Amino acid sequence: MSDADPALRRRLAHRHHLIGWWGLLLFLSLGIVLETLHGFKVDFYLDPAHRNRRLLWTLAHAHGTLLSLMHVAFAAGLTHLGRWSERPLRLASFLLIDALALLPTGFFLGGLGHTEVDPAPGILLVPVGALLLLIGVAIVAWSATRRDVE
């Protein structure tokens, strides 16, 4: 299996760098919105009947922020670390982007129309996103290990 083209690695690193920082901006903004809802004691968010919404939106904020940081870290290491083949690299890149899109969105949609018992069906995006993230991270780990072995 041949190594990925350095130009591709740079292009993808740039993409993940952008996605990571813009993602951080988006999800930190969500955090500020949530704090504002706390500050103004908004029933829609803080009422005990909406405890599921509070949990799910907090999870959306946390997952979005951490996954954005993961993208920044991935971008930073991509040009220097690991031994990448082209297809796994492109697949891992897609999967990490999917995870960033699906996980926070799933948590957020789950909190929109939740009941006392369960989140809204949007939450189903979460296991899908989690599965894709798991595969993506596994590919990255595998590629990082290849370098270590050699």
Next chain:
Amino acid sequence: MSAVLWTIGLLVAAGLILAPQVATIFGRRRGIWAGAGFAAVLVLAWTALDRSTTRSAPVDWAAVPSVASDSCAKCHADHFESWQRTYHRSMTREATPDNVKGDFANAAYEYQGLPTRFTRTGDTFQVETIDPGWAAELARAHGERDKVSAPRFATFKIDRLVGSHWIQECLHKLKNGTYIRMPVLYHIGEKRWIHTNGAFLAPDTDDFWQKSRNAKWNETCLFCHNTGPRKNLVRVPGQEDGFATQVAELGISCEACHGPGGEHVTRNQNPAHRFDLQLSRAGDSSIVNPLRLSVPRRDEICARCHAALVPKREMWDPIVARDPFIPGFELGRFNYFFTSEIEQGRLYAGGSKEDPPPRPGPTDGRFWGDGTPLTTALEYNGMALSACYQKGRGSLSCLSCHEMHGSDPNHMLKPEMRTNEACYQCHDSYRGSLAEHTKHAADSPGSLCYNCHMPRTVYSLLATHRSHRIESPTLEGSLGTGKPHACNLCHLDKSLGWTRDQLARWPNGRSEIKLSEHQERVAASVLNLLQGDARTRVVVAGAFEEPSAHRAAGTDWHGSFLTRALQDERYPAVRYLAHKSLRAVYGDAAAGPYDFLARPADRDRQARALRERFDARPVARPLPYLPLTPHGLPDDATLRRLRDRRIDPDLTINE
């Protein structure tokens, strides 16, 4: 769109996102296969999961296992928390430090010179009190201590508690499984121990254990103060009957209103099943949601404990069988409703339901003469007698005003249901013509619908409560029933004759009703306190406490009249409420000291001192219906003449 389609759509969308990505890397054909395969696996797995759980109602509800309320908390945290705040939950509990309300710090209490001591050892609570056998000896000697041996005492470990709102009873478990009630209980509001004879409406007694001798929790408290009860009487030849009593849960828990939850818990561990229910908005047939029931079935859930019932022997045997009623079932299938204690006795004896049923007798402990309930836990009977219920075609139910989750635990009323908004739900036309209808100022207590249509003619646990029979306050509905008239529970200083004349101003008012001379001329409250039986007296004594009565009748005459009522009253509960009314007007310091359960000589001395104190402040305004001397003091000669005509049978209210 059904839940399955919704879910399939979502997962296919995930596949569609994935497919072009895979196609970019591995080629178009592989991308399509990978995306479609990914979506297909998810859809098939989800559909299989969804189909693995049935949606039909349990065929045999009696076979559905019970679950503890903690199981419900996992999903229904809000409902669980709101239920936890209720007094339903804490109706029966084990005697743990968290649950015990009474003072067990080596506290002492004396009733009629007989001491009881309350102690605690670690997490164990004990009551050292009069031995039941010695109490029986003393009762046979009519309370004359010099005719019996020296007092004997017994110590009882407290195992279980009943009540957490008004009073808390302490129960001791015998070796044969019987839980017996201690003769002294804790009054939570007053923060003091009181003898059981003072907690329930019953005359003074020489028998220290009278109210507790046959008070077995397994018999008297079990069915309404617990969930999923099964008495399980154990008969052993030559020994007293014992019990192997079982409950699904102590207190009134989730299953009391929602039915057994085992099937519901099992089914709803499946997320696909839950989402299917959520998206289809269909009811979950594995559990009872009272709001999805018809009004009669819904109200009968409350009626199981808030109505007068006798088990139908042909349907179930309460001695050995679990209560077969499941929320949603017709309560009348398993129980007779009774409307008088005479009827209750006949039904228990195996008699059949009579039509018309026998009317309540003059000493009925549950119903006034017209069938209106006079004690709590019969609210359904009262409501069912109301025209609002009978003609309302389902627009009135218990849940019109009450709410089991999220309401104030006191009375469990929905927001605003303490106001006229309760009645405006159906009678909105009165909103704009309230004063015209009530003939009272719109902001006066006389314009609060409850005060006239649901007056406080119900007694239990040393308090008066609102009747749940919603009725027009006609004079005919009160005369001869023992039930004080609603108008005279605020207009304490007015006679029944005055009330009749006032009611004549309303449509259907009848001015020709003949009353006795005393009913015409003497304030109904005074007449009731002097001549009524204990049921009437206790309700009227409680009325003196109400701010609405203070506003309508003034309070400057209460002291002299109520202290006279204290002096010659043989029912502790009446004394308690009369004195509580004094405290409400004058404050604890000015109205004390007085102990409604003290020895007769001590009580008399205390009441005499109070009387002298209040007689020093004679009434200085004309009150034409009160028997007053020219000096503004009660006319004792007239009061005595009226009092001599009192018919005062021994009776007890069976709360």
